[in-house]
Amino acid sequence: MFFSSALKQRIKELEQQMQNERDTYAQKLATMESELSAARTQLAECEGNTSHGSELISYQLRGGEMLNSIRFGLADSAETLINERKELKKLDDIFSDTREALRRLSERARLINDQATSSMDAANVLDKTAHGISQLVSSIQEISDQTNLLALNAAIEAARAGSAGRGFAVVADEVRNLASKTHSASEQVENLVRQVISQTEEIKAMVDKNQSSAMDVAASSNQIDHVVETVIDRSDHMQQVIKVAATHSFLNTVKLDHAVWKNDVYNRIDKKKFNEEVNMHTECRLGKWYYEGYGHKHYQNSSSFRAIEKPHKEVHESGRAALKAAAAGNVAEMLRYLDRMETASLEVVVSIESLMEEVKY
Template identity: 30%
Template sequence: MNKLTLRARLWILALVPVLGVIGTSVFSMYSANSVYSDLLERIHKEAFVAQSLVINGDRDLYQALVAKQALLAGGPGPDFEKNLKDFRENVVQVKDRLNRAEQILSAHRSGWSDFRLEGKPESIFDEFTALKADFPRWETASEKQIEDVRTGKTAPGASGEIEDALFKTVRGNINDIGEILDLGAEDSAADNRSRMDRTNMTVFAVVLAVALAALVLAFTTIRAIRRAVDRILSASEAGREGNLTVRTSLDGSDELAAVGGALDGMLDSLRKVVTDIQQKSAALSALSETTAASCEEVTSTTNEVAESNSRLAEEVNRGRTGAGEASKMVREMNSIILSAKELASSADQNSRQMAAAAARGKETVAQSIGHMENIRNAVGETEKLITDLNNYSARIGVVGTTITSLADQTNLLALNAAIEAARAGEAGRGFAVVAEEVRKLAEQSQQGAREVAELVGKILEGTESAVKSMETSRKGVEEGVSIAHVAGEALEKIMDATKSSVEDIRRIIAATDKEAEQSGRVIALIEDTASVMGNADEQVQNVAASMEETAAAMESVATGATEVSATAEDLRKITERFIVDGTPPRGLALR
C-alpha cells in the first residue's frame, strides 16, 4: 500500500464506497423481492381463507334452506325437530363463517376497501354490512314461517314470497363478496408486482446515478488534489534550492489549501528572516566600526563620571543627616495627632451619651404628654359629670319644694277634716282620728322635705365648688400639656444638635486617622529615604570601582567589535544564495 501513488490511493478510496452502494442496492432489491413474494403469498393466503369461509357459509346457507323447505313441506311430524335443529345449526354456522371472513379482511381494511365489482359502488365491507342486515331478517321470517306451520296457522307446503326474496338477496350478497375476493386477490398481486418492478427500476436508476456522480466527483476531486499537491511540491523544491519568491497560490478552504497557505506563509517568513539577516549583517558591520570609535569616548566619559561620584557622595551624606531630623519632627507631629484623636474619641463617646440621654428625655416627655392628655380627658369627663350632678341636684330641689307645698296643703286639709269631724260629734270621731294621722304624716313629710332641701342646697354649693375646681384643674392640665410639648420640641432640637456634633466629631476622628496614617507613611518614607541615602553612598563607591572595571572592559569591547565585523561579513556571504526580491544571485537561475 505504501508503494502506491497518491492518485491510486484516492481512486481506491473513491471506488470503495461506490462498490458499497452498488452492493447495498443489490441486496436491497433482493430483500424487496423477498418481501414482495412474502406479501403476495400472504395476500393469496388471506384471500383463500376468506374465500373458503364465504363458500362454506354459502353452502351452510343452502343447507339451511333445504332444512327449512323440509320443515315447511312435511309439517309437524317425526322429523320436524331434527330438521329444525339442522336449520338452526346451519344458520349459526353461516353467521360464524361470515364473521370470521370479515375479521380476516378487516386486518387490511384500507386495502380491501378499494376493490369493487364493475357497475356496483359497494365495497366488500358494504356487502358484509348489508348481509348483516338482510340475513337476520330472513332468519326471523323463516322462524316465523316454521312456527306458523307448527301451530297450524299455515298449511304445509305453503311458500312465502318475502322469505324467498330475502334469501335471494342474502345469496346475492355472498356471491358479490366471493367475486370481490377473487378480484382483490388478482388485482393486489398485479398491483404489488407493478410496484415491485417500479421500485427495482427506481433503485437501479438511483444506484446508477449515484455511482456516476460519485465517479465524476472522485475524478474532479482527485484532479484538484493532484494539482494542489504538484504546486505544493514545486514550491517546496524551489524553497529548498533557495528561491523564496515562489508561491503555491492555492484558492479554497480545504486542507490542501490550508497546507499551501501555510507553506506560502513559511516562505514569506523565511524571506523576511533572510532579508532581515542581510540587513542586520550590514548594520552589524557598520555598528562594529562605530563601537570601536565609541570605546574611546566611553573611556573619557568614565573618568568624568568618577569625579561626579565623589561630589555625589558628599551630597548623599548631607541628605541622610537631613532625613534623620525630618523623621524626628514628623514623629512628634504624629504623637500630637494621636492625642487629638483620643480627645475626639472621648468627645464622640460623650456626645453619644448625651444623645442617648436626650432620646430618653424625649421619650419620657412624650409619655408625660400622653399621661397629661389622658388626665385632661378625665378632668373634662369629670367636669361634665359634676355639671350633670349639679343639674340633677337643682331638679331635686324643685321636687323638694313641690313636696313641701303638698305637705302644707295636706296639713291644711287634715285640719279642716278634724274641724268637720268635731262638728259631726260621735259620728265623726273615727274620721277625726284619721284626719289627725294624716296631719301628722303631712308634718313629717314637710319636715323631710325641709331636710332634703337643706341637703340639696349643700350639694349645690359643693358641686358648684367642684365645677370651679375642675375648670381650674383643666386649665392647669392644658398649660402642662403645652409646656410638655415645648419641652419635647426643645429635646428634639437638642437631639438634632447632638447628632450633628456626633457626625462632626466622627469626621474629625476620620480626619485624624487619615493624618496619623499619612504621618506614618511620611515617617516610613523618610526612613526609606535615609536607607536609600545609605545605599546610595555604597552604590557611589561601587560605581567608582565599576568605572575602573568599565575602562578595562572598553578595551575588550574594541577587540570584540573587530571580531563582530568579521562575523557579519561571513553572514552576508551565506545569505547571498537566497532569492528574496526576484533577482537570482550569482550562479543560480530562476526556474
C-alpha cells in the first residue's frame, strides 16, 4: 500500500512536470508565432519597400527622359546660336568690304577735289594771261591808231610839199597800210582772247561745280562710313553676345549630358545591362568640344578649361569601373567607384561654371 501511494505521488509529480513543460512549450510556441508574424510583417514591408524602390527607379528613369529632352533642346539652341554667329561673321565680312569701298570712294573724291583745285588754279592763271594779252592787244591797237593818225598827217604834209614830198608820201602810205594791218591783226587776236577768256570762265564754272560735287561725295562717303562703322560696332557686340550665349548654352547642355550619362549608368546597373559599351571621355559631346572643337580652338589657354580634363576623364573611367564591378557582383567596389564618379562629376561642373564666369559679355 505504501508502494502504491508513492507511485501515485510519482505519477502526480510527472504529470505536473509534463504540464509545466507543456506550458513552457506553449509559451515558446506563442513567442515563436509572434516572432514569425513579426517576420512576415517585416517581409511584407520589405517587399513593399522593394516595390516602392522599383517605382522610384521607374520615376527616376522617366525623369531621365525629361533631362534628355531638355538636353536636346539646349543642344539645338546652342547649334542655332553657333550658326547665327557664323552668319554674323559673313555679314561682318560684307561690312568690311563696304568700308574698304567707301575708303576708296573717299580717296577718289579727295583726288578729284585736288585735281579740281589744280585745274581751278591753272584756269585762273590762264585767265590772268588772257587778260594780260587783252591789255597788250589794246595797247597795240592804240599804237596802231596813233601810227595811222601820224601817217595820215604825214600824207597831208607831203601833199602840201608837192613833188618834194612824194617820197615821204609813199612812206607815209606804207606806214598807214602797216598800221591798218596791225589794227586788223590785233582785232583778230582780241577776238581770240575773248574766246579764251569765255572758255576759261566756262572751265572755271565746270571745275567749281565738279569740286562742289566731289566735296558732296566726300561728305556723303564720310556719313555712310560713320553709319557703317556704327553698324559694324553693333554687329561686333552682337557677335560677342551670341558667342557667349552659344558657349553658355553649350556648357549648360554638357552639364545635363553628365546628369543623363550618370543616369544611364545607374539604369544599366539596375537592369543588369553590363555588356553594353560605355563611351570614353574623348567620345562624348564635351570630349569632342574639348579635344578638337570650338573649346580647343578658343579656350585652351584658360586654366578653368584645362581643369575640366582630369575630372571629366575620371567620371567616365569610374562609371565604366562601377559597371564592371556590378557585373562581377562586387557591390562594395561598385559603390566606391560610383562615389568617385559623383565626386569627379561635381568637379567637372565646378570647372565648367568657372569657365562660364570667364566668358563674359
